[in-house]
Amino acid sequence: MSSFFSNPWYLLFILVVIGLGVFYAYIIRARKQRAYRFANLDLLNKVAPPKRNRFEHVPIAVLLVALVLLTVAMAGPQADRKVPRNKATVMLVIDVSRSMNSTDVAPTRIKAAQAAAKKFADDLTDGINLGLISFAGTASTLVSPTPDHNATKVAIDKLQLADKTATGEGIFAAIQQIKTLNAVLGGDAAAPPAHIVMMSDGKQTVPDSLDDPRGGFTAARKAAEEKIPVSTISFGTLTGTVTLEGEQIPVPVDDASLKKIASLAHGSFFTASSLDELNQVYADLQKKIGYEIRRGDNSRPWLIWGSLLAVLSAALALTLNRRLP
Incomplete structure (x- = not known):
């Protein structure tokens, strides 16, 4: 009682x-x-x-x-109440492989992803450190975690497509950014909760196996070990195609691998096949990440x-x- x-x-x-x-x-x-x-x-x-x-x-x-x-x-x-988090760290990890140029999501997957990610940055509570990583054949840290969400929005507008898809590298890079920030804040015990949000549309191509030491499943296990949930968004449709060197190449979404990554890293899995659906996914994530449950009078x-x-x-x-x- x-x-x-x-x-x-x-x-x-x-x-x-x-x-x-x-x-x-x-x-x-x-x-x-x-x-x-x-x-x-x-x-x-x-x-x-x-x-x-x-x-x-x-x-x-x-x-x-x-x-x-x-x-x-x-x-x-006493009662539980949902209150905005004063502190937290969120790393956005966005796939910029060539398949993101598919037009199965209007106007293209990458344009819709940019619009939704910027809205997510706008809606995220002010006390959260937000960072951005893009990945194709390699991962690039575009913005280290910062409470200046506008910096992330500016970087989102500058995303450039590249070859291949190294899913694991994107997650590993996000983990490293979170660990670096935690060290500055006094170590993992004193650091605020962290969350990785990864949006991708296709199957990992680098390395070949998701269980490779640098593969997506291995990275997800590492995130779980560090107690950093990874939520994944499978964005696109099964019928998506892109034109490369004059040839139409199918680029269907890979729900299965992204769902397993989320499961291994104790995150949530979402699917979206339009800008409206993607905005709703980000809204759901914002409610989950940007708020916490506190018991009070x-x-x-x-x-x-x-x-x-x-x-x-x-x-x-x-x-x-x-x-x-």
Whole structure:
């Protein structure tokens, strides 16, 4: 119970409230018994007329409820609330391989990805350090984690496409940036929580195996070891194509590998096949990353309702019974 109330012993006061209710019932019963002692029924009818106020007990009932609510308020009820994070680190890792030039997502995958990523940077809470890494055949750190989200937006506009897809390198680079920032902030124990958000559209091509020492699955395991969740977004469709050297080449999304990366790194997996869907994915991530659940005092509503009912009880007593309860 202590996890729900900061001072649970105050709840014992409810026993006093119950005692008041029992005492009130006893007084009413004793009053009737005294009335029946009169031998003259005519006089009895005058003292205790049969047509009594049906609502005469409402004020005391309302008062007892008010006292119960005020007792709960005294016990300090606790509740979980979603509050913006004061500090956190987020690394955006964006695929810039040639397949991102596919037009299956209008106007192109890369243009839609840039628009959605900038909106994500705009919506992210101010206390979060945001960084940006792009990856194709290699990974490039474009922005180290910083609370200046505008720097990330400027870099997003300058993303350039390149050959190949080294998924693991993108994750490893993000881990390194987070570790570097954590060292500056006093070590992993003192550092704020971190999260990697990776958006890709295709299958890893460098190295051949995802389980290679520099592969995507290995990088995901490393992130899990460092307690850094990696959420992945599979962006595009199964029918996407790009034109390379005059030839149409299929570039379908690779949901399976991206889903396993998220699973290995204890993150979330998302799919998106349009700009609107991608914006919704980023919005969901923003809610997850930009806020945290904190348990705090929740006595205010109990105090308000208890006070209102106490006032209502007095008003009803004066209106119905012409006296306070």
